[in-house]
Amino acid sequence: MNLSLNFRVIGETLPDFLTGLTATVTISLAAFVGALIVGVIACAMSLQTSRYLRAPAVAYIDVIRATPLLAQLYFLYFGLPSFGLMMPEIMVGVIALSLNSGAYVSEIVRSGILAIPRGQVEAGAASGMSYLQQMRLIILPQALRTMVSPLIGQAIVLVKDSSLLSLISVLELTRAGQTLAINRFMPVEGLVTTAVCYLIIYYGLKLMAHAWGRFDQVGAKR
Amino acid sequence: MNETLAFLLEQIKSVIEFHPVILKGLGMTILVSLIGIVAGGLAGFALGIGRASSYKTLSFLIGAYTDIFRGTPVLVQLFVVFFILPQAGIELDSFSAGAIALSNITACFVSEIVASGLKAVPVGQLEAALSSGLTRLQRLRLIALPQATRLIVPSLAGQFVLLVKDSSVVSAIGLLDLTRSGWIVVQSIPNGLLVFSVVGLGYFLVCYPILNWSRALEKKH
Numbered sequence: 208m209n210l211s212l213n214f215r216v217i218g219e220t221l222p223d224f225l226t227g228l229t230a231t232v233t234i235s236l237a238a239f240v241g242a243l244i245v246g247v248i249a250c251a252m253s254l255q256t257s258r259y260l261r262a263p264a265v266a267y268i269d270v271i272r273a274t275p276l277l278a279q280l281y282f283l284y285f286g287l288p289s290f291g292l293m294m295p296e297i298m299v300g301v302i303a304l305s306l307n308s309g310a311y312v313s314e315i316v317r318s319g320i321l322a323i324p325r326g327q328v329e330a331g332a333a334s335g336m337s338y339l340q341q342m343r344l345i346i347l348p349q350a351l352r353t354m355v356s357p358l359i360g361q362a363i364v365l366v367k368d369s370s371l372l373s374l375i376s377v378l379e380l381t382r383a384g385q386t387l388a389i390n391r392f393m394p395v396e397g398l399v400t401t402a403v404c405y406l407i408i409y410y411g412l413k414l415m416a417h418a419w420g421r422f423d424q425v426g427a428k429r
Numbered sequence: 430m431n432e433t434l435a436f437l438l439e440q441i442k443s444v445i446e447f448h449p450v451i452l453k454g455l456g457m458t459i460l461v462s463l464i465g466i467v468a469g470g471l472a473g474f475a476l477g478i479g480r481a482s483s484y485k486t487l488s489f490l491i492g493a494y495t496d497i498f499r500g501t502p503v504l505v506q507l508f509v510v511f512f513i514l515p516q517a518g519i520e521l522d523s524f525s526a527g528a529i530a531l532s533n534i535t536a537c538f539v540s541e542i543v544a545s546g547l548k549a550v551p552v553g554q555l556e557a558a559l560s561s562g563l564t565r566l567q568r569l570r571l572i573a574l575p576q577a578t579r580l581i582v583p584s585l586a587g588q589f590v591l592l593v594k595d596s597s598v599v600s601a602i603g604l605l606d607l608t609r610s611g612w613i614v615v616q617s618i619p620n621g622l623l624v625f626s627v628v629g630l631g632y633f634l635v636c637y638p639i640l641n642w643s644r645a646l647e648k649k650h
Contacts (some may be wrong), residue, residue, distance in 0.1 A: 285625060
């Protein structure tokens with residue numbers, strides 16, 4: 208058995224991979240938006256002084272961070288039907304990914320906000336700004352800058368994590384490769400093509416982070 | 430209401446009856462994670478030292494190697510080890526395949542952590558070592574590594590948590606780990622919320638203390 212690639216087979220199954228790639232990108236984008244929403248809410252709650260708002264947010268973040276995504280995915284996949292909630296696998300996957308990444312996003316947002324010196328917020332309050340004005344005019348413009356790079360990092364993790372959706376039979380990139388690898392006994396072609404597709408997304412996002420870093424530095428010098 | 434409660438109690442009882450499978454799974458999760466942290470940690474330190482070294486080609490090659498694995502999902506890597514290596518004549522059972530894939534990905538992440546730790550050691554320290562007549566190896570062993578290690582312990586602890594969680598993918602190639610045990614139990618007890626809460630609890634008990642320890646260390650710095 209040799210390890211050379213059969214490019215004819217790759218060419219033949221390329222449409223499957225393109226479908227898988229599109230699905231992976233769509234799932235990741237949807238889950239990223241979901242994670243931003245969940246993350247901002249969880250972060251806002253965890254920064255409150257009221258224990259009743261803080262405790263659930265902290266518990267959510269800790270539970271997500273200390274358990275694997277695959278267990279969370281199965282929890283929803285096998286668990287939701289017992290509530291009579293039947294939904295397509297892809298929905299279950301996007302919800303699981305959003306809830307999982309949301310916890311990490313909330314930590315990113317939190318450290319971005321906490322990195323702003325207290326004095327600035329106090330100065331804002333002293334100039335008669337409301338809480339929302341302080342947030343909008345002082346904290347967020349600065350905090351958002353520091354959040355961009357780690358958020359791109361989280362997007363990279365999210366894309367890779369979305370491969371687990373293949374295990375609840377969502378047709379995405381990994382599933383496309385798996386099908387070729389197992390059903391057609393062409394593991395090298397199937398898995399190498401899959402890996403290359405992920406690497407294209409990975410390097411694209413890495414390039415984005417790099418470009419942002421340079422843009423941010425130039426902006427800071429001005 | 431009482432009936433539902435009685436039914437739930439019945440299910441909890443049957444989950445408890447499955448405890449040998451779940452405990453076996455937990456043991457496997459801990460075992461592959463320990464292999465991953467020891468093998469991957471050692472290899473990662475070696476790679477990281479090369480990555481931070483002044484040999485440009487070596488550093489580039491290690492960077493490229495680790496980047497390929499940091500940019501692809503662990504699940505795909507596991508499939509590569511499990512399905513492609515046998516084609517090259519290396520027959521692997523699912524346990525070895527899981528251990529290899531997990532050690533490799535850990536080595537790649539640890540390599541970057543070690544390299545960034547080594548680069549964070551102040552230049553003055555290295556110059557001082559040089560002017561005191563230490564050899565390069567002595568400088569690495571006595572000056573750079575101890576300081577770098579102290580810096581990176583929180584990240585290494587975080588990496589270990591990541592490894593324990595990533596180890597759940599070995600269930601996909603049929604290895605009976607904690608996630609797989611949940612998968613088996615849920616076939617007999619159709620209550621996914623209950624079964625995977627128990628599975629989640631198992632992971633939580635392993636990961637949460639390490640996560641907390643890592644956070645506490647980070648705050649100390």
